[in-house]
Amino acid sequence: MAGARVLIAGNFHWQAGFSQTVAAYVEAAGEAGCEVRVSGPLSRMDEQIPRHLPVEPDVRWGTHLVFMFEARQYLSDEQIELAGSIPRHRRLIIDFDGHWGGVATAGDSSVGTHPVEQWQRLYSTLGDLVLQPKAGPLPDGAEFFPCFGMPRLVRHPLELGRERDCDLQYIGSNWGRWEPFLEVVEAARRARLRRIRVCGRWWDGETCPGFEDITSAEPERLAGVDVRPPVPFGHVVTEMGRSVITPVLVSPLVADTGLLTARAFETLASGSLPVLPAAAEFMSFLYGGGAEPLMLGPDPAATLGRLTGEFERHAELVGRIQEQARARYNYPRLLGELLAFFR
The missing domain is CATH 3.40.50.2000 (Glycogen Phosphorylase B;)
Known part of the structure; x- marks a missing residue:
């Protein structure tokens, strides 16, 4: 989709591999014919992230919006409302931890304290498409996307x-x-x-x-x-x-x-x-x-x-x-x- 301006919203931490995955998307954007930036207003981040990833202060810059969720629910009600600045058909969710469809068990503390039902209501509010990097059968309403890829640096x-x-x-x-x-x-x-x-x-x-x-x-x-x-x-x-x-x-x-x-x-x-x-x-x-x-x-x-x-x-x-x-x-x-x- 040439010319797309993609905003990524997430809970970013300097030492997390999740941040390195997003950095790989940013680096690949030119070759893919688009632009990728982190949405400042729709994300949480530590003080080191802006030194390494492009942070966009204006949600209106984006033509497409990708929410990435791991263990924590990081969005406030105000942020959810602000996400409406981008049309619903141009918003999607990447569900790294399997909250959609109850893939992740509610009793596993590694998925956070947000109940499964609340995750599903949140995703339904944000968009119509949920992507999961899940091997094997997917829950209804989710589609497979590997999300992760080979780093640019490869050493034999x-x-x-x-x-x-x-x-x-x-x-x-x-x-x-x-x-x-x-x-x-x-x-x-x-x-x-x-x-x-x-x-x-x-x-x-x-x-x-x-x-x-x-x-x-x-x-x-x-x-x-x-x-x-x-x-x-x-x-x-x-x-x-x-x-x-x-x-x-x-x-x-x-x-x-x-x-x-x-x-x-x-x-x-x-x-x-x-x-x-x-x-x-x-x-x-x-x-x-x-x-x-x-x-x-x-x-x-x-x-x-x-x-x-x-x-x-x-x-x-x-x-x-x-x-x-x-x-x-x-x-x-x-x-x-x-x-x-x-x-």
């Missing part, structure tokens, strides 16, 4: 070689990922992988207020693991490439609902060897038909040992998957597909 594993700073590393916050990460760490220990690192929040015993149940950890069980702060905005893919292996870990919400995340693509693009635990195997279709050797499987230690012991063979496999994913899931193409949804 052979380009980086097998000599890395880490044998295994995970980058991301402990948002319901404590048990999955601990399982991978224990498998890495059995496989005699010594250099293990995790970067992110809530791995050190601190918790997120109000979400203690899904951010708690037992840091004493990470003896020998290098625990570091979050990776700065825009550096996740590069930092992932410093490790031979990077697991794709998912929260219970993601595992239960089949909702996709950006991490599957970021890990693939980094040049690290991605591994998919059982809970994340539903994402394997994003990697095409060659993903099976990258699944952690019933003997995770043996899988990790095979990946490191036969690095070159698996590096060539990942390189082929990178090319397939880049052709299908590049952001200019995704942005064109998003604009095609508007009536």
Whole structure:
């Protein structure tokens, strides 16, 4: 839709991968023949976002409006009324956490405290179309859109070689990922992988207020693991490439609902060897038909040992998957597909 001026409304935080996804849309806009900006009046954001994303102060600038929702409902009644400045047929919702249709369970604190019924009333007020990045059957009234894509920076594993700073590393916050990460760490220990690192929040015993149940950890069980702060905005893919292996870990919400995340693509693009635990195997279709050797499987230690012991063979496999994913899931193409949804 050439010439479209797309406003994105969301709850933006500097360290959140959600913000990096929006940055990818902004960067791809020129190639897709449109403009993309963050709507200042219709969003919440921390003080760092305006330094990195274009924030538009006037809702009337936009010809199209995309609401993006994760865990929190961020709109006030006044903001909902202001959104009416853009015609309803040019507004849509991207439902990252599956609030529409009750995909996300009401008892899961990771989806926030807004009841499912209120989410559905909100979405019905905002627009007629809800998009979900959900593998498998969709609820009535929703359509599939992957939302996430391959970063522009893609490093071939052979380009980086097998000599890395880490044998295994995970980058991301402990948002319901404590048990999955601990399982991978224990498998890495059995496989005699010594250099293990995790970067992110809530791995050190601190918790997120109000979400203690899904951010708690037992840091004493990470003896020998290098625990570091979050990776700065825009550096996740590069930092992932410093490790031979990077697991794709998912929260219970993601595992239960089949909702996709950006991490599957970021890990693939980094040049690290991605591994998919059982809970994340539903994402394997994003990697095409060659993903099976990258699944952690019933003997995770043996899988990790095979990946490191036969690095070159698996590096060539990942390189082929990178090319397939880049052709299908590049952001200019995704942005064109998003604009095609508007009536």
